Amino acid sequence: MTVLKPSEGKIPLNVPGAGKPCETWYNVFGDLRHGIPLITLHGGPGAAHEYLLPFTDLHHKHGTTIVFYDQIGCGRSTRLREKDGNEEFWTVDLFMRELDAVVDYLGLRSRGFDLLGQSWGGMLGGVYAARKPVGLRKLILADAPASIPLMMKGVDDLMKLLPKDVQKDLEECHRDGDFDSDKYKNACLVFYKRHLCRLDPWPKGVEKALGHLEEDPTVYRTMYGPSELFPTGLLKDWEGFSTAQKIDCETLLINGHYDEIQDVAILPWFQRIPKVKWVQLAESSHMGHFEERERYMQVVGAFLGN
Numbered sequence: 414m415t416v417l418k419p420s421e422g423k424i425p426l427n428v429p430g431a432g433k434p435c436e437t438w439y440n441v442f443g444d445l446r447h448g449i450p451l452i453t454l455h456g457g458p459g460a461a462h463e464y465l466l467p468f469t470d471l472h473h474k475h476g477t478t479i480v481f482y483d484q485i486g487c488g489r490s491t492r493l494r495e496k497d498g499n500e501e502f503w504t505v506d507l508f509m510r511e512l513d514a515v516v517d518y519l520g521l522r523s524r525g526f527d528l529l530g531q532s533w534g535g536m537l538g539g540v541y542a543a544r545k546p547v548g549l550r551k552l553i554l555a556d557a558p559a560s561i562p563l564m565m566k567g568v569d570d571l572m573k574l575l576p577k578d579v580q581k582d583l584e585e586c587h588r589d590g591d592f593d594s595d596k597y598k599n600a601c602l603v604f605y606k607r608h609l610c611r612l613d614p615w616p617k618g619v620e621k622a623l624g625h626l627e628e629d630p631t632v633y634r635t636m637y638g639p640s641e642l643f644p645t646g647l648l649k650d651w652e653g654f655s656t657a658q659k660i661d662c663e664t665l666l667i668n669g670h671y672d673e674i675q676d677v678a679i680l681p682w683f684q685r686i687p688k689v690k691w692v693q694l695a696e697s698s699h700m701g702h703f704e705e706r707e708r709y710m711q712v713v714g715a716f717l718g719n
Contacts, residue, residue: 424439431493432495439519441479453481467710480526486631505540528553533636561652571607586600604641658685665689669696
C-alpha cells in the first residue's frame with residue numbers, strides 16, 4: 414500500500430556540522446499517486462521556491478504533479494545565518510544530499526521523477542544527474558550555466574552594452590568592494606532589468622526571490638557573491654560540464670536570447686550530454702517562465718510527454 418505524504422511538510426535533514434536539527438520544507442502540488450512528478454530546484458542559491466510557482470501551469474494543463482521545496486538555508490527551511498562565510502559548510506554536495514533526502518522521503522525512487530533546475534538549481538541538477546540517481550527519468554536545465562567562468566564571459570559582454578555611466582559605477586564599486594551602496598544596487602538593477610527579467614513591473618515571484626536574497630544573504634554571498642555580476646564565493650570557479658557525458662537521461666536545455674546566461678555558458682551542456690535538446694526563447698532573459706510563460710510551458714509539457 415502506498416502511503417500518501419502530506420501536500421506540505423518538513424523533511425528531517427542530517428547536516429553534519431550544523432549544530433542543530435535541520436529540516437527541508439516542501440510542498441506537493443497535485444497527487445504523487447498519479448504520473449511522474451516534476452521536482453523543481455530553485456536558484457540563488459537562496460532564492461526559495463516562490464518564483465517557480467508558474468510551473469503549476471503544468472498541473473492545470475497536463476495534470477503533472479509538481480514538487481517545490483526550499484533549499485536548506487532559505488525560505489521556510491532551516492536557516493543557518495551563523496554559517497555565513499563558511500565555505501566548508503555550504504557545499505554543492507550538501508544540496509545534492511538534500512535533494513536525495515527529498516526524493517527518498519517522497520518515495521520516488523521506484524515510481525520515478527523528473528527534475529527541473531533553474532539557474533543555480535540547474536547547476537545543481539546537472540551534476541546530480543551525472544551521478545545517475547535511481548529514479549531520474551528526464552532532466553530540464555533552465556537558464557543554467559555549465560560553468561561560472563563561461564557565464565561571466567557572457568556577462569562581461571553584456572555589461573559592455575550598458576550605458577557608460579552604469580559601466581563606470583559598476584567598475585568603481587567592484588574595484589572598491591562597495592557592494593551595499595545605493596550606487597551599486599542601482600547599477601545592478603539596470604543590468605537585471607535587461608538580463609534577469611524584462612517585464613515591467615516585475616512579477617511578484619521575482620520580487621520575492623530577490624527579497625529572500627536581500628533578507629538573508631547567507632547562502633548566496635557565501636556560495637556566489639555580492640551580486641550576479643561579481644562572483645567571489647566558492648562557486649566562482651565552478652564547472653559542471655566535465656561530468657555531463659555521464660547524464661544518461663533525456664535532457665532539455667532552455668535559455669533566453671537576453672539571458673544573463675548567454676549561449677557560451679550553455680554550449681558545453683549541449684556538446685557533452687548525449688540525449689539533449691536546446692530551446693532558446695527569443696523574447697526572454699533569465700525568467701522565461703514569466704516572460705514567455707505560455708510558450709515555455711508548451712515546450713516543457715511537450716518534453717515531459719504531457
